[in-house]
Amino acid sequence: MTASGCSCFPGVSSVPGFSGVSGVPDDLAALEAALLAAHARRDCDALATLYAAAADRMERRGEIDATCFFLTQAFVFALEAGAERAAELNRRLVAYGRAWPLPAG
Amino acid sequence: MTKPASLETVMMPVNRANGLPNAHYIDPVIFAEERQSVLFANWAGVGFGKDIPEAGDAKPVDFLGVPLLLLRDQEGAVHVYQNTCRHRGMILVDAPRNIRGTLRCPYHSWCYSLQGQLRAAPHVGGVGQNTHPDIRMEDLGLVRFRAHVWQDVIFVNIDGRAAPFEEAHGALIARWREFAKPLFHGGADSSFQLEVRTNWKLAVENYCESYHLPWVHPGLNSYSRLEDHYNIEQPGAFSGQGTLVYRQLQGAGGEIFPDFEELSAQWDTGGEYVAVYPNVLLGVQRDHTFAIVLEPRDCETTVEHIALYYARPGAETPALEPLRQQNAQLWKTVFEEDIFVVEGMQKGRHGPMFDGGRFSPVMDGPTHGFHHWVATQIEAGRRA
Numbered sequence: 001m002t003a004s005g006c007s008c009f010p011g012v013s014s015v016p017g018f019s020g021v022s023g024v025p026d027d028l029a030a031l032e033a034a035l036l037a038a039h040a041r042r043d044c045d046a047l048a049t050l051y052a053a054a055a056d057r058m059e060r061r062g063e064i065d066a067t068c069f070f071l072t073q074a075f076v077f078a079l080e081a082g083a084e085r086a087a088e089l090n091r092r093l094v095a096y097g098r099a100w101p102l103p104a105g
Numbered sequence: 106m107t108k109p110a111s112l113e114t115v116m117m118p119v120n121r122a123n124g125l126p127n128a129h130y131i132d133p134v135i136f137a138e139e140r141q142s143v144l145f146a147n148w149a150g151v152g153f154g155k156d157i158p159e160a161g162d163a164k165p166v167d168f169l170g171v172p173l174l175l176l177r178d179q180e181g182a183v184h185v186y187q188n189t190c191r192h193r194g195m196i197l198v199d200a201p202r203n204i205r206g207t208l209r210c211p212y213h214s215w216c217y218s219l220q221g222q223l224r225a226a227p228h229v230g231g232v233g234q235n236t237h238p239d240i241r242m243e244d245l246g247l248v249r250f251r252a253h254v255w256q257d258v259i260f261v262n263i264d265g266r267a268a269p270f271e272e273a274h275g276a277l278i279a280r281w282r283e284f285a286k287p288l289f290h291g292g293a294d295s296s297f298q299l300e301v302r303t304n305w306k307l308a309v310e311n312y313c314e315s316y317h318l319p320w321v322h323p324g325l326n327s328y329s330r331l332e333d334h335y336n337i338e339q340p341g342a343f344s345g346q347g348t349l350v351y352r353q354l355q356g357a358g359g360e361i362f363p364d365f366e367e368l369s370a371q372w373d374t375g376g377e378y379v380a381v382y383p384n385v386l387l388g389v390q391r392d393h394t395f396a397i398v399l400e401p402r403d404c405e406t407t408v409e410h411i412a413l414y415y416a417r418p419g420a421e422t423p424a425l426e427p428l429r430q431q432n433a434q435l436w437k438t439v440f441e442e443d444i445f446v447v448e449g450m451q452k453g454r455h456g457p458m459f460d461g462g463r464f465s466p467v468m469d470g471p472t473h474g475f476h477h478w479v480a481t482q483i484e485a486g487r488r489a
Contacts, residue, residue, distance in 0.1 A: 068233030075235075076214045076227050082206025099235040100242060102224065 025050075028057075048078035048085060055092075068098045075099070112480035115461065119473040124461035125480065130304040130454040136404040140169050142486025143383050143479055145263035148270050150385035150398040151175070153412050154183060154257045155290035156201070161219065163208070164201040168261070169401060173250070174198055175259055176208075178219040185261050187248035190215055191223065197247075208247075221247035257288050257414060258385050258396050276339050277381060283368050284389050288414035291393075291429045295413040297437055301444055303451040305384055305401035308409060309475055311447050312397075313337075313380040315346040316468035322442055336470050337379055341478055344471035345379035351390050354435065356428045362392035365416045380471075382478050392416065395436060405451060411440065 025031040031054060038046040055070035071093050078086035086102070093099035114123040128135045151168045157177045165188050166173045174188035174197060188197050190210040197210055197217075207216040207224050216225040223245040230237035251262040253270035255278070260270060267273055278285070290296070301308065311317065315334035330350075337345040351374050353361050368391055376390040386397035393415050400408040413433055419426065453459060464473045 065233050069228075072227045072233055072235055076209065076216060076225055079207040079216050079225055080205070080209040086206070093235060098233055099225075103222065 025053075031057075044077040044081040045083065048074045048081060048083055048089075050074075051077065052085070052089065064096065068093060068096055071096075072098070112484060115476050115480040116484075119464050119470055120466035122464060122473055122476070124464065124473075125306070125476050126461050127454045127457070127459055129479070130307065130451060131404060133404050136304075136401075138483060138486065139479070140401075141264070143482045144169060144401070146482060146486065147267050147383050148253065148260040148262050148273055149383055150258045150381075150396075151185065151261050152259045152398065153290075153296075153396065153410070154254050154259060155296070155412060157183065159203060161204045162201070163198050163204050165196070165198045168263075171263060172196060173261065174247075176204070176219060183252060183254050183259060184219070184221060185250045185252040185259065186221055187250065189248070191245045191247070192226070217247050221249050223247075256284070256387055256394065256396055257290070257412070258387075258398060260385070274342060274381060277343050277379060281377070281389055283372065284365060284394065286365050286416070288394060289416070289418040291413045291415055291433065292419045292426075294430045295433050297411050297433065299409040299411070299437075299440060299444065300402075301407050301409060301447055302405060303407055303447040304405055304454075305399045305407040306475070306479065307447045307450045308399050308407055308443075309380045309382075309384065309386065310472045311443055311450075312378065312386045313345040313471040313475060314469060315348075316465060317446065321446055322439060336468075337377060338470050338474050340474055341382075341481070343379050343381050344474040345377065346471060347375065347377040350374055351376035353390075353392055354428065354432050356425075356431070360425060360428060362425060362428065362432075363416050363422070364391045380475060382475065383482075393432065397440075407447075409440065411436070 025034050031050060035047065035050050035054075038050055051070045051074035055067050055074055058066040058070060071089055075086060075089040075093060078089055090099055090102045094101050112125070115125055116122070129139065149168070151166050151173060152164065152175050154177075156162075156164050157175050160177055160179045160181065163174055163176045166175055172188040174186045176184045176186060178184060189195070190197055190212065192210065192213055192215045195210050195212040197208055204219065207218055209216045214225070214227050215223065216227075218224050223242045225235065226240055226242065226245070227235055229235060229240050251265055251267075253260045255270065255274070262270075271278065315331060315336075318334070319331050333348055333350045335347045335349070337343070337347055355361055372389075372391045376388065378386070378388045380386050384399040384401070386399065388395045393413055395411065395413045398410040400410060402408055413429070413436065415422075415429070419429065464470075
């Protein structure tokens with residue numbers, strides 16, 4: 001792997017403030033810090049995970065616009081990483097009427 | 106303002122022709138004209154397949170000011186895109202890297218598949234809204250240039266109007282059909298670059314004639330005499346020289362490179378060296394080939410990108426690594442011996458009374474063929 005900036009980095013659980021169970025911080029401040037750290041590392045796998053966690057949190061609160069903002073961020077970084085979860089994130093955005101279904105291929 | 110000179114005398118038969126006027130080597134206005142009419146209107150070399158060997162490998166290339174992105178997709182196909190986001194015109198990739206998933210613009214994160222389709226335009230319809238009725242994803246893929254890979258050289262037709270590559274270069278493809286085989290780059294030591302203070306055309310002109318060999322490459326005289334060479338001339342497509350006495354390099358222990366399979370007897374001691382118009386120089390021999398892509402940096406600066414290839418992968422023949430290094434050094438020495446002449450001819454073209462020069466009617470046919478072709482392209486551009 002060359003300098004794609006999307007791998008070869010420690011998992012997000014190594015960042016202080018993480019629960020250590022799901023790899024996602026428990027509180028919002030820690031989540032934000034983890035996101036900034038992942039951006040600094042250009043770790044798009046971690047960014048997809050962390051933004052998806054933020055989206056889940058907003059979705060539980062019923063904040064749809066914020067949910068779709070974070071889903072979009074997660075989707076983009078999942079796409080960049082070539083992660084399978086991009087399809088699922090896209091489906092959630094489509095369900096909210098916020099994205100086109102991904103074309104095949 | 107430069108007044109274009111008539112190119113009538115360039116297009117006369119070789120025994121009466123003059124070479125291209127000085128302005129074609131030293132005038133930035135003519136350089137800009139050649140950029141369009143000669144280099145963009147034909148199949149120009151811009152890189153090598155070996156530079157993007159793996160799926161997802163991407164390499165940005167500046168070709169005469171045009172930002173290109175060479176990219177290999179998951180199926181192994183090579184694409185050449187304009188390295189420019191369809192949103193705000195941001196450069197997409199600024200250094201060679203591997204793309205695992207999609208190509209994401211670093212500015213607003215519009216994402217493109219390796220096949221160039223726009224896959225995401227985040228927040229394009231507002232925050233968290235990734236659609237807009239006026240943004241049609243299918244219309245906003247990456248701009249794709251016509252590209253063709255042959256002898257591992259990536260050729261591009263920027264203006265999109267050249268005949269298909271197989272048609273434009275069908276004669277050479279047929280001539281060298283025995284070399285239509287997998288080529289294996291020799292590894293890091295088998296690529297090198299030479300930056301030369303010359304117009305790119307002088308590198309072509311020097312390459313495609315054998316007239317200079319006894320004077321500039323005296324080391325070849327012992328086994329490769331001038332009379333052992335012949336001219337190769339295909340008007341409108343390529344020209345060069347061939348040798349009848351190619352001799353394989355041997356290591357200290359008598360080791361040699363494996364031959365390409367199923368070559369005819371012609372290649373036992375034959376080698377051919379051809380300039381594929383406009384800017385690619387190729388050489389084929391029984392046991393290795395090489396390619397030179399000439400990158401015209403500006404009117405008076407050219408970078409020669411050189412790559413050597415073999416019949417078997419380096420991983421299968423590790424014992425031949427020293428011989429590959431020796432071979433690369435041998436060719437580098439030959440190409441370096443040419444630098445003083447291409448730079449000297451460039452300086453000579455600042456002499457205002459130089460008239461383009463007269464050709465040897467016998468020895469300079471390949472060079473004149475190239476001049477004639479360039480003049481033809483320029484005249485066609487002026488008529489368009």
